[in-house]
Amino acid sequence: xxxxxxxNLEEQFEARIARDEKIEPKDWMPEKYRQTxxxxxxxxxxxxxxxxxxxxxxITRAPSLRRKVALLAKVQDxxxxxxxxxxxxxxxxxxxxxxxxxxHSGKAKYSSIFNYPTVTWADIGAIGWLVDGAxxxxxxxLCSTSFGPYxxxxxxxCKEESFHQRQGYEIMLKLCNGTPEQKEMxxxxxxxxxxxxxxxxxxxxxxxxxxxxxxxxxxKRKTNDELRQQFIDQTVPQADILGLTIPDSDLKWNEERQxxxxxxxxxxxxxxxxxxxxxxNNARMKARVGAWERGEWVRDAAMAHAEKQQERKNKQVV
Amino acid sequence: xxxxxxWPLWEVFVRSKNGLEHRHFGSLHAAxxxxxxxxxxxxxxxxxxGVSIWVVESKHITASNPEHNGxxxxxxxxxxYRHPTFYDLPDDVKHM
Numbered sequence: 001x002x003x004x005x006x007x008n009l010e011e012q013f014e015a016r017i018a019r020d021e022k023i024e025p026k027d028w029m030p031e032k033y034r035q036t037x038x039x040x041x042x043x044x045x046x047x048x049x050x051x052x053x054x055x056x057x058x059i060t061r062a063p064s065l066r067r068k069v070a071l072l073a074k075v076q077d078x079x080x081x082x083x084x085x086x087x088x089x090x091x092x093x094x095x096x097x098x099x100x101x102x103x104h105s106g107k108a109k110y111s112s113i114f115n116y117p118t119v120t121w122a123d124i125g126a127i128g129w130l131v132d133g134a135x136x137x138x139x140x141x142l143c144s145t146s147f148g149p150y151x152x153x154x155x156x157x158c159k160e161e162s163f164h165q166r167q168g169y170e171i172m173l174k175l176c177n178g179t180p181e182q183k184e185m186x187x188x189x190x191x192x193x194x195x196x197x198x199x200x201x202x203x204x205x206x207x208x209x210x211x212x213x214x215x216x217x218x219x220k221r222k223t224n225d226e227l228r229q230q231f232i233d234q235t236v237p238q239a240d241i242l243g244l245t246i247p248d249s250d251l252k253w254n255e256e257r258q259x260x261x262x263x264x265x266x267x268x269x270x271x272x273x274x275x276x277x278x279x280x281n282n283a284r285m286k287a288r289v290g291a292w293e294r295g296e297w298v299r300d301a302a303m304a305h306a307e308k309q310q311e312r313k314n315k316q317v318v
Numbered sequence: 319x320x321x322x323x324x325w326p327l328w329e330v331f332v333r334s335k336n337g338l339e340h341r342h343f344g345s346l347h348a349a350x351x352x353x354x355x356x357x358x359x360x361x362x363x364x365x366x367x368g369v370s371i372w373v374v375e376s377k378h379i380t381a382s383n384p385e386h387n388g389x390x391x392x393x394x395x396x397x398x399y400r401h402p403t404f405y406d407l408p409d410d411v412k413h414m
Binding site: 077090 | 323324325327344345346347349360361364365381384385
């Protein structure tokens with residue numbers, strides 16, 4: 001194809017997106033659109049998969065059967081979300097094996113928030129309330145993103161996510177209405193998860209390299225700073241109901257903006273964790289790669305069984 | 319990485335309730351049809367989304383190419399006489 005033809009196709013493509021038309025896997029698309037989507041959808045999928053680890057830590061130690069079945073169902077949902085997203089990503093011409101390889105080799109990133117440890121039961125409450133809360137804010141606009149398979153996966157994910165946040169908030173509520181020690185545990189979890197949750201919504205707009213292009217492709221419908229402000233504005237009143245204090249001395253209501261002003265985020269910490277120096281980066285990857293390797297014989301045995309059954313069937317036909 | 323073959327890709331179709339058609343829900347990997355059905359149950363119907371599941375190995379689907387949409391779909395575009403509004407009838411004619 002000549003450069004002129006490609007430019008023409010690109011213009012038609014951008015016009016389709018501007019008209020709110022969806023792009024489907026077999027449609028022509030600029031290579032950069034394909035690569036950006038592979039990167040974002042796979043990062044999203046990896047985050048769901050690695051995100052099971054911090055919560056899985058508490059399944060065997062959940063304080064009651066009610067909490068245990070809920071946590072099990074939530075972690076199973078995260079696995080499901082990972083699978084929806086991997087499938088959506090594969091429609092862009094990358095194989096599941098390549099995607100896993102990128103995660104396991106460290107080439108692909110996942111959400112940094114999962115590199116923090118879950119040291120008490122209250123962390124499970126805080127994750128559901130804050131981490132899933134921030135995830136919902138990120139994901140709802142993606143339900144109308146331009147790439148069809150991604151948008152469809154997000155619709156399903158968003159439907160399921162609200163239970164996650166509610167179960168987390170209920171855990172916090174129970175602890176806050178419990179003994180002083182339990183309330184203190186809830187406050188401690190909020191103290192540790194608050195700032196990483198704000199960072200989860202991504203670097204500030206002036207630092208974000210992909211925002212402009214992503215807005216154009218509707219891969220992003222609001223900027224990181226807008227999403228962060230929305231998260232803070234809706235979460236502060238929820239903390240008030242719990243009787244917990246947000247660990248930010250600069251946090252105060254701004255009457256003029258009808259929004260909360262908030263303190264400086266420690267972006268050095270964010271980049272340290274992204275680069276692999278968070279408290280749990282190594283442990284997470286070790287657990288993930290270990291599970292994949294220990295499962296290899298099961299995958300091979302299932303394939304061998306399937307082939308044997310097929311051969312047997314073929315013989316019967318003859 | 320294992321030298322053996324990877325689990326193939328399957329497309330999943332779910333009937334959400336009787337009276338409705340099966341609709342494409344997504345895809346997944348499984349070693350065989352039976353496992354594809356079981357995985358589809360776990361991945362796509364955790365909240366009573368379905369009463370019936372079909373799975374078909376993706377390689378068996380033949381799809382049209384969007385680049386040929388012109389030749390494929392244009393012939394229908396100029397056949398307005400296939401639509402009821404093509405026919406001029408006086409307003410007095412009722413129930414038609």
